[in-house]
Amino acid sequence: ADTLIQNVPDRFGFGKPASPAQIARLDIDVRPDGVGLPAGSGTSAQGAVLFAAKCAACHGPGGVGGPNGSLVTTNSTAGKRPEKTIGNYWPYATTVFDYIRRAMPFNQPGSLTDKEVYALTAYLLHANGLIDEKTELDARLLPTVKMPAQPRFVPDDRRGGPDIH
Amino acid sequence: ADTLIQNVPDRFGFGKPASPAQIARLDIDVRPDGVGLPAGSGTSAQGAVLFAAKCAACHGPGGVGGPNGSLVTTNSTAGKRPEKTIGNYWPYATTVFDYIRRAMPFNQPGSLTDKEVYALTAYLLHANGLIDEKTELDARLLPTVKMPAQPRFVPDDRRGGPDIH
Amino acid sequence: TAAVAVVQTSFARGLQIGLPDVPDDPTKRMGAPPGQVGTRSGFEKLVKSPSDISSRSPLQDFHGIITPSDLHFERHHNGVPVIDPAKYELIIHGLVERPTVFSLADLKRFPGVSRIAFLECSGNFRTGKETMTPQEICGLTSQSEWTGVRLSTLFREVGVKPKASWFLAEGGDAAVMTRSIPVAKGWDDAIIAYAQNGEALRPEQGYPVRLFLPGWEGNASVKWLRRLELGDAPWQTREETAKYSEPIKEGKIRQFSFDIDARSIITYPAYPVQVQRGWIEIRGLAWSGRGKVARVDVSTDAGNSWQLAQLDEPVLDKAHVRFRHLWQWNGAATEIMSRVTDETGYVQPTFRQLLDARGPDMGGYHLNPITSWQVKADGQVLHKPENWR
Amino acid sequence: TAAVAVVQTSFARGLQIGLPDVPDDPTKRMGAPPGQVGTRSGFEKLVKSPSDISSRSPLQDFHGIITPSDLHFERHHNGVPVIDPAKYELIIHGLVERPTVFSLADLKRFPGVSRIAFLECSGNFRTGKETMTPQEICGLTSQSEWTGVRLSTLFREVGVKPKASWFLAEGGDAAVMTRSIPVAKGWDDAIIAYAQNGEALRPEQGYPVRLFLPGWEGNASVKWLRRLELGDAPWQTREETAKYSEPIKEGKIRQFSFDIDARSIITYPAYPVQVQRGWIEIRGLAWSGRGKVARVDVSTDAGNSWQLAQLDEPVLDKAHVRFRHLWQWNGAATEIMSRVTDETGYVQPTFRQLLDARGPDMGGYHLNPITSWQVKADGQVLHKPENWR
């Protein structure tokens, strides 16, 4: 059937301008360069208390084991594949903050304060040996944390054809 | 996508031979030439009694009026389109027998004996002025009944293209 | 522990409930877990409109070309029967070498075929008042993907004799529905269908097995199919004489007019919608029983000028096609309408053209006129009734 | 009178009940009258198989290419949220000229588009034992007709800035799911979908609005979409780093592998079916995220020789296709399998080929190997498990 691409206007004028306040209410994402991180800070020690109360039931004491998976790298048992954790598989530290803030605790999503998220992030980064115990984690420091897995990540370079790798 | 018509066998061998008895159980249709009509017979007088008892509630006393439509032709009221009935619209008398036997009475389908169906058919054909009151309707006579609408029926002769008639 | 609680409490498994209470912020409450069978959102109220003998699909509520199976129009002549698929049998006899009875499992073993095609009742037309929706005007058409065995495959299996020219299709419902069909359609594209939109036929559509005749008037696609008899002439059943025949000119009555004539209807905007000035995408459905839709034209000035509409892919043989036409409404009262042309060159007529061609006794079947919607200055959209009887 | 009784008693209107008692002879009992919403026959027991995080489509029970909406696979990261469509909003901001908020009604006013396309979870592969059904092996793929507004239309509406190269799509579910998507996909064929198979999206599929990225891994087609932010780099969300990335050779981890690699699977005969000697129509599904299926080959001798299968029309871009291959089984034990080639020349690999190409650390995403079924001499059909880990 022959069809004709119609004259589409530049704009239809449907929808309403989004105000800065409307955007801010939802704009919770955090980028690897730290854009999106809120004010506030937290330490591993503060995080340890929170973790034991709100997270350990699902992720194990100290973030190891637990019904919903380890978050902390341990020496892998011989012959067993190491569990993927923040320490051995996550390429960006900012993702830890972003994900915990949006999705955890699983049964009370969106319930943590920014300060609590900083503290839990500090706790998990420290438990994985990625920051110092004393670090007061904040918007400036978090993007600077070096993640061991980062250099391993590559984008898909396949473009169809016979390549199956 | 290129596809290939495969080598299909003459027969797959699925299904079972249908025995004459199996066929006879379902083979209730009646053709215009009378093939399929069963033994038995009936008169308009016998049909009148049955009709009053089993049909008139839906098709009106004498087959005129009633919530489910007239079956008998009457003089049409001036300006009103005549209701389509056996007398003015049905091209084959055999269809009356076939349809009543398979589908009526609507609330007890398949409940009539062949004799009852002959009688009801005789009643409706007589009420429509198509057979004599005394006719003992049977497999031989029914296909010979002349139906006024028969010459009006034509098959669709349109074959696409601009013809909309 | 908390972890265990997540998995075992929260919601029951199985059938998911449509409309639990609505949280202020859904991001702060765990949602319903995965289930066995989904349900329509409780916010969506899609219903067919039932009468005593049929139920019309809500065309104005549909998107795309697939009709949800539970909203496929219904037309039956004494209700939907209950048939046990384990006891189901299809018997083929008459002018055949090998009268045969097939179980449902037998039918499914044959090579199959699927195709997307519409099904329309040839009595699918109503008019008479301004406050009519597309559902009321022509809700007796729907579209599914139909799967089954080609009737030609079964014809070969039973050895249809050369002199067989018609076959009788008979249903196992309380109407024991029967229609006579030319054998040529069986060799061409008829399907003995056992599935619809990926799953078994729905009860209202002939479960477990129906005849499906692509492009032909719905009544001929006999549902709850129990028997096919091959013969050398039509049976002249009540459905193909007293019903599904249409008076035309010179006192003639046309029967066996199987093909669905090409048709289209704008389903948006349509009564009871009220539109606003500015850009409006006019949307609708177009189809032809004789082949593919070649083009759809839309008029936004009461038929004075016409513009080519766009068609969503795929444009399939004997299938509903979704058309779209972008219109900038300036707020002046007008009439909008669509007109389909099929690949045979058939152009959808106006009601007046149909009446002129078929005469004043024109019957109520196979009416496929261009349907106009009046757009009032306040944006109200109303059906433009046809002047008939 | 009797006539009144017919209409007013017999059955209740509205939702029709699936399985009343079965009459000995359905032709002798009035059936259920037309209704508002149909139901599946009570004889049909089609169910997804739910786990805590997903629910798999019963591929072995399907016919054709459309997945019934209530049997579309589910995968969500904290359940199905309840979202009031009247309060629903989509906000688009970031590198745009005009940050804008759209209501559901706003989205429906834009020019729309419908297309039939599959959606597959990139984690859609299980193996490990012989007693596995197609549903268990790869039930995380389904196909619908999706309707919505092209994302490119919204991009023009908000004025996406030239330097925008990625956008973040965010869901309004309890996982507040986020994925970074190249802007090019938005200009190409992404759809902001509000309908599925003719009706509103089902809750499990993102009601009232989801992103739909034809051919791409399902997780990226963010459901319950609440926000799009345009940016100049990916966000590196947890889903595109810790999840939905796959270890390949030399210690590398591949991410943003969006395309679904071409895949096919025989769905009949398959475990737990037992077949009989003689003619068998081998049936299955084939698809590619990179375009159209070019061909499907079937082997009935454990991969020694291959024969071209037939494809039901329509063969659509980025869509499940139904293939069929007629086979005369002589009763000897063998293995049967299918292999798809897409229009880019990609040939579905064996599991061994995948392992060789990706190395021993090969991850669990984007596994699309040829799936073999063992046909035993007694007709039992069993999965042939892959040797992995």
Ligand code: HEC
């Ligand atoms: C009730 C159970 C539960 C609780 C409590 C819980 N989590 Fe989780 N967590 C999960 C589940 C389930 C997932 C996986 C979710 C998914 O994949 O969508 C998860 C995933 C995570 C992940 C991502 C792991 C990965 O490798 O992808 C992090 C990080 C995490 N949780 C941190 C936390 C923190 C911090 C807390 C406490 C504030 C917490 N969780 C509390 C169940 C829980």
Ligand code: HEC
């Ligand atoms: C309970 C109501 C009811 C009863 C009782 C009933 N009918 Fe009917 N009849 C109908 C309905 C409804 C139709 C239309 C059915 C359809 O179109 O599918 C009909 C149609 C017919 C027709 C076809 C009319 C036409 O022009 O197409 C005939 C003939 C007929 N009935 C004869 C009978 C006879 C004879 C009896 C008694 C033995 C009978 N009916 C009892 C309801 C009834």
Ligand SMILES: [Ca+2]
């Ligand atoms: Ca942001």
Ligand SMILES: [Ca+2]
């Ligand atoms: Ca016969």
Ligand SMILES: [Ca+2]
């Ligand atoms: Ca009727």
Ligand SMILES: [Ca+2]
């Ligand atoms: Ca006709």
Ligand SMILES: [Ca+2]
């Ligand atoms: Ca997960």
Ligand SMILES: [Ca+2]
């Ligand atoms: Ca991927």
Ligand SMILES: [Co+2]
């Ligand atoms: Co490479």
Ligand SMILES: [Co+2]
């Ligand atoms: Co003519």
